[in-house]
Amino acid sequence: MYKQITNNSNSTPNGIYQIEILNLNINQNFNPNYFYINNFKKYKNLLNSLYENLEAKLIKEAKLTDINTFLPFIPISRYIVSQKIINIFKNSKIPTDIYHFIEIKIKNTSEKFYILFIAVIPNIDINLSKSKIFKDIDFLNKDKKEIKFSNHKSYNNRNDELLFIYFENVCIDKKYKSYGIIYIQGISDYFLHINVLKLFKENKITGYRIPKRQTKLFFCI
Numbered sequence: 001m002y003k004q005i006t007n008n009s010n011s012t013p014n015g016i017y018q019i020e021i022l023n024l025n026i027n028q029n030f031n032p033n034y035f036y037i038n039n040f041k042k043y044k045n046l047l048n049s050l051y052e053n054l055e056a057k058l059i060k061e062a063k064l065t066d067i068n069t070f071l072p073f074i075p076i077s078r079y080i081v082s083q084k085i086i087n088i089f090k091n092s093k094i095p096t097d098i099y100h101f102i103e104i105k106i107k108n109t110s111e112k113f114y115i116l117f118i119a120v121i122p123n124i125d126i127n128l129s130k131s132k133i134f135k136d137i138d139f140l141n142k143d144k145k146e147i148k149f150s151n152h153k154s155y156n157n158r159n160d161e162l163l164f165i166y167f168e169n170v171c172i173d174k175k176y177k178s179y180g181i182i183y184i185q186g187i188s189d190y191f192l193h194i195n196v197l198k199l200f201k202e203n204k205i206t207g208y209r210i211p212k213r214q215t216k217l218f219f220c221i
Contacts, residue, residue, distance in 0.1 A: 002194070011069075021074075030050070054115070066081060101117070120185050130220055133149070179193075
């Protein structure tokens with residue numbers, strides 16, 4: 001069983017990010033196709049060349065936690081994490097081919113922190129016929145109408161009216177079932193297996209929460 005996690009907005013006064021990266025080149029070329037799950041292992045060295053030797057600072061009145069949000073945006077990364085997260089990943093059954101850590105120096109702390117990268121499962125591996133999709137604006141609407149896509153081409157080329165959607169249920173290939181952490185193209189929050197979440201709790205990991213609004217993850221036979 002998997003559950004989504006998101007950041008704990010109480011860790012920062014702006015509710016959005018805790019850490020500002022000071023020397024990130026935001027104009028560099030980046031091809032997201034490199035970091036789909038089938039290509040990720042091959043391009044880890046490229047990640048190193050793009051994001052090594054970065055420095056950052058904690059913004060005023062924010063708290064440094066085990067899981068931290070940051071700006072500017074880095075593709076396929078949502079969090080800067082502590083050594084405790086690395087230890088959990090290494091001690092769990094998460095395949096090393098699907099994640100990568102790059103150390104980042106945060107001013108005024110001697111603790112080690114890392115940018116966490118998770119390989120992306122492309123939306124082509126979503127079984128659209130077995131997933132439930134709705135307009136984001138209809139989230140609280142009891143009479144919301146399910147959106148059906150005939151194929152992935154129509155999903156990827158949907159019109160502006162359907163630009164903002166959400167998955168109530170998402171079904172992906174069963175080959176990903178044992179991964180432990182899952183990041184699906186088009187769904188922003190990570191899915192973590194309950195065994196990983198148990199390790200988070202045992203190790204008193206800070207900076208995350210399990211939101212009430214969850215996309216239910218299923219694996220197709």
